[in-house]
Amino acid sequence: MPRALIHRIGLCLLIAAPAIVFRLFGFHPDALLDLVVFGAAVVAASFILAWAAEAAQKDISGPLAIAILALIAVLPEYAVDLYYAFRSGYDPAYEQFAAANMTGSNRLLLGFGWPLVVIVALMVANRAAKRKRAARVSYLQLPEESRLDVGFLAVLAVLAFAIPFLGHIPIWFGLVLIAAFAFYLWRASQAENDDEEHFVGPAALIADMPQRPRRLTVIALFVVAAAIILACAEPFAEALVDSGSALGIDSYFLVQWLAPLASEAPEFIIAVMFALRGMGAAAIGTLIASKINQWSLLVGSLPLAHFFGGGGGDLPLDARQIEEFVLTGSQTVMGVAIIMALRFHWWSAASLAAIFAVQFFVTDTGGRYVLSGVQIAIAVVALIVHRRSVLPTLAAPFRRRFVPEALPSTAQGSTGESSMTGPQRTSV
Structure with a gap:
């Protein structure tokens, strides 16, 4: 193992060490200290997990690897969220937190993660274009095979609205x-990928x-990181609730935003x-694959965790959680509509970020529903503009075999792609 890799993994393990000691010996001196210690361990383990998942793509096909990477990367979020759902099965006070982490991380991913990546990518592309005295790049072109993921996310976004209408999440x-x-996952495994993999940082060293040695290292890192996350999930989740009470901050707010921020940081x-x-x-x-995971596997697992926790039935949702699901679902519909044509403009990214920021100033029920209506209205306009892409996108997940089509020769992509005429495949 390269020495640089040993140093980075060692640093992460050193950060996680206090949490392991606390867990083994049952130390819980203070809610705020627990929050810092166990939160730091979750973040450190998330980095290890992300490095291993990225390096694992060396031995797995690209599209499937992206799906698996997105699944593994959100393991910290799964651990915390499923703990709340499980605990709600025998403690009704925790029902309010069951879906809080999911809605927060979902909106954080689209409202902050998507715009951040697009703006950075366009800045890099325009810097390169300026050096070459080429035309300025105004949007990020997604490869045609991305239509498969966008189509899946579109279907899931529509299905998500069944939850607030039902008022609970049924097991079925x-x-x-x-x-x-x-x-x-099955459809992703069928997609072809012929391009060379690209790795950065510790993942490149692995x-x-x-x-x-590479495969053994990846497996070992998966096991160690998962063990740390699973060991710290419960005390971290409890510390979030207790810290809210100690600081006079809404515990729901901490569960919804602080936990996802910790778990999503490595992915961002x-x-x-x-x-x-x-x-x-x-x-x-x-990031799109992560959204698919959250709206499918994570949400689908919540009622099961509630059931095995002693809930004995479907996962109930209170009025606040129903509002959050409507707001999160409408944001997803808006995001899908914006990228339906597989072009992500800088102004679209800025709009997503601005609307995401507004929600922190909207704290009442009426305001959340108004904001949801605004997002749906934007989605309708975007769908009208991209109407030719609607049917191909919705059909993509159900085609017998997904075959990428050639992109127009004028398509603008990431750095160095503006002059390419065919579909460009790049695996994370």
């Missing part, structure tokens, strides 16, 4: 969503290792690193 509906995720950093290397389309592809 959860099973439908889990089956949809399995179908998505990928450059000989095959056998890796996505930005790829955008800086001119691979913005690949970075967005990973």
Whole structure:
């Protein structure tokens, strides 16, 4: 193992060490200290997990690897969210937190992650265009095979509105969503990928290792990171709730935003690193796959966790959670509509970020529904503009075999792609 890789993994393990000690010896001296110690461990383990998942693509096909990477990258979020759902089965006070982490991370991913990657990618592309005295790039072109993921996300976004209408998440509906995720993985595994893989940072060091040591290293990192995350999920989740009470801050707010910020940080950093290397389309592809995972496997698992926790039935939702699902679902519909034509303009990214920021100043029920209506209205306008892409996108997940079509020769992509005439495949 390269020395640089050992140093980085060692630093992460050193950061996580206090949490392991606290967990083994049952130390819980203070809610705020627990929040810092266990939160830091979750972030450190998330970095290890992200490096291993990215390097694993050396041995897995590109599209499927992106789907698996997105699944593994959100493991910290799954661990925390499923703990709340499980706890709600025997403690009704935790029902309000069951879906809070999911809605927060979902909106954070689209409202902050997508715009950040697009803006960084366009800045890099325009810097390169300026050096070459080429035309300015105004949008990020997604490869045609991205239509498969966008189509899946569009279907899931529509299905998501069944949850607020039902007022709860039935077990049968959860099973439908889990089956949809399995179908998505199967379709992703069928996609072809012939391009060379690209790696950055610690993942590049792992990928450059000989095959056998590389695979053993990846497996070991998966096991260690997963063990740390699973060991810290419960105390971290409890610390979030207790810290809210201690600080006089709404515990729901901390659960919804602080936990996702900790778990999503490595994924955002890796996505930005790829955008800086001119691979913005690949970075967005990973974030889209994460959205699919959240709306399918994660949401589908919540009622099952509630049931196994002793809930004995469907996962109930209070009025606040129903509002959050409507707001999150409408944001997803808006995001899908904006990228329906596989072009991500800078003004679209700025609009997503601005609307995401507004929600922090909207704290009442009426305001949330008005904001949801605004997002739906934007989605309708975008769908009208991109009406020719609607049917091909919705059909993409159900085609017998997904075959990418050639992109127009004028398509603008990430750095160095403006002059390419065929579909460009880049695996994260």
